[in-house]
Amino acid sequence: MRILIAEDDLTSRKFLFKILSQYGECDLVVDGLEALDAFLMSIKDKKPYELICLDIMMPKVDGVKVLKSIRDYEIHNSITPENRSKIIMTTALAETQFVQNAFEIGCDAYAAKPIDIVKFVEVLQKLELIQEKE
Numbered sequence: 001m002r003i004l005i006a007e008d009d010l011t012s013r014k015f016l017f018k019i020l021s022q023y024g025e026c027d028l029v030v031d032g033l034e035a036l037d038a039f040l041m042s043i044k045d046k047k048p049y050e051l052i053c054l055d056i057m058m059p060k061v062d063g064v065k066v067l068k069s070i071r072d073y074e075i076h077n078s079i080t081p082e083n084r085s086k087i088i089m090t091t092a093l094a095e096t097q098f099v100q101n102a103f104e105i106g107c108d109a110y111a112a113k114p115i116d117i118v119k120f121v122e123v124l125q126k127l128e129l130i131q132e133k134e
Helices: 010-020 032-044 063-076 096-105 117-126
Strands: 002-006 025-029 051-055 086-091 109-112
Touching: 002 010, 002 032, 010 025, 010 051, 010 117, 025 032, 032 051, 032 063, 051 063, 063 086, 063 096, 086 096, 096 109, 109 117
Parallel strands: 002 025, 002 051, 051 086, 086 109
Antiparallel strands: none
16 A cells, blocks of 8 residues: 655654554655645556655645645546546544635545544554455
């Protein structure tokens, strides 16, 4: 599985990398512009990300704008919902408006920081990105 982690906080970025690297190849970016560049490059290389973790509050372009750009790109390029990237929004913010807005735009899940590993793995299983361990 190809995974993009877009997170400006070093500790959170390392934490997500530690969890997710056991499930696939992870690319790390630190702001919204880099996230958009990485997404477009993955499409161009015909190796799209199956999972994208986007921090809501990032420099240059915030995670919600990145999410909207990705979903708009997928719609304009006739990428079917089952073939589009799964997107999990991560944030330390408790503001439900940001989360609600992200779901309306098309995120697949939401993880509050500090991230609970058990719950995060359950979300990956629900999104059918990983199998439950026997």
